[in-house]
Amino acid sequence: xxxxxxxxETAGALATGAAGTGNIAAVRWTEGDVxxxxxxxxxxxxxxxxxxxxxxxxxxxxxxxxCNDGEAGPGxxxxxxxxxxxxxxxxxxxxxxxxxxxxxxxxxxxxxxxxADEATAQAKTSGGAVMKxxxxxxxxxxxxxxxxxxxxxxxxxxxxxxxxxxxYRETGTYCWQELGTGDTKKAGDFYVTLxxxxxxxxxxxxxxxxxxNGDEGIAxxxxxxxxxxxxxxxxxxxxxxADCDAIVQKATDNGGSVMKPAQDIPGVGxxxxxxxxxxxxxxxxxxxxxx
Numbered sequence: 001x002x003x004x005x006x007x008x009e010t011a012g013a014l015a016t017g018a019a020g021t022g023n024i025a026a027v028r029w030t031e032g033d034v035x036x037x038x039x040x041x042x043x044x045x046x047x048x049x050x051x052x053x054x055x056x057x058x059x060x061x062x063x064x065x066x067c068n069d070g071e072a073g074p075g076x077x078x079x080x081x082x083x084x085x086x087x088x089x090x091x092x093x094x095x096x097x098x099x100x101x102x103x104x105x106x107x108x109x110x111x112x113x114x115x116a117d118e119a120t121a122q123a124k125t126s127g128g129a130v131m132k133x134x135x136x137x138x139x140x141x142x143x144x145x146x147x148x149x150x151x152x153x154x155x156x157x158x159x160x161x162x163x164x165x166x167x168y169r170e171t172g173t174y175c176w177q178e179l180g181t182g183d184t185k186k187a188g189d190f191y192v193t194l195x196x197x198x199x200x201x202x203x204x205x206x207x208x209x210x211x212x213n214g215d216e217g218i219a220x221x222x223x224x225x226x227x228x229x230x231x232x233x234x235x236x237x238x239x240x241x242a243d244c245d246a247i248v249q250k251a252t253d254n255g256g257s258v259m260k261p262a263q264d265i266p267g268v269g270x271x272x273x274x275x276x277x278x279x280x281x282x283x284x285x286x287x288x289x290x291x
Contacts, residue, residue: 027168029112032195032213035157035164036110037174037237038090040098041278086166088173105280107237109154109177110143111195116158119194120144123156126193127186137162148190150181151233169240175285176238177219180231184209184223187233204265236273237282244270244286251276 029035079091094103113119116134123146124130131153133144140162147153157164169175181187184207191197191211202208202220211219224231241247244262252258255277262272269287276282 027164027166029159029164030213031112031114032197032218033112033164034109034174034177034218035112035159036089037165038092038108038110039105039276039280039282040092040094040103040108041105041276041280083167083170083172087162088165088167105276105278106153107235107280107282108145109235109237110157110164111154112164113156113158113195116142116144116156119156119158120146122194123148123190126190128190128194148181148187148233150183150187150190152179152181152187152235154235171240171242173240174237175240175287176283178236178238178283179211179219179221179234180224180236181221181233182224184221187221234281238271238285239282241284241286244272244284247284248272248274 077092080087081089081091094105120130120134123144127149129147131145131147134142135144136142139160141160142158143155145153145155165173167173179187179191188199188209192199195213197218198212199221200210200212200217202210207223209221210217211221224233248258248262251274257275258272259275259281260271260273260283262270264270267288269285271283271285273281273283
């Protein structure tokens, strides 16, 4: 369970789990936490407070965010996004081999594990497919990219020098992950077995399951239904924002598009689902005030 150095605790459901404390505090990660998110894209992502400006490269970040580029492999630049000197996520332009495979722009979530090789083997045993790995990411850590038995893709991360995001659930940083799947039973069993997560039903008009790591809600899951249209299984990354409608406007002003207009979820907050100019999809959430 991730905790802030200030001792701030989060509740085990989306309503409070996505709400930030308002203070930038250090994060202590544990196994089973979602510790990182990376955008594989061809343009900057417009999110939070000027995290990007919609330019045609990954290198344009505006205050209060900063971007540091580094070599991630032959001909590939990986950009670290920072807020107040702390890492909050990554961006990279997809290499030609990914494009040739028809992999679309996307966000990838990383789950912390003690041993990437063992977690990868467990994923295969439990019905998942290994898309890449395990492999070392320099001295930062070791990882694999895995597809769950229903088709959604995520990564496992064995930390070495890079433990994960230094800021979490604060304005402009990721705050929640959500799995859309065609088989919630199969997917739920897979993640419970792989990461030791627990599941809890979340009350509402649609069936929704919260994944819990320890006592903390860290992600959600819902069933993709025919009325939602053609939608592949996927993980959706949510970012905390101070003003949902203002960020929707900022995204569209900078070349993004709206997949789901801003709407309220009672007791949770106001959210929208957006697509960046390169077609990577993400969500934003202004959490409801804490009771």
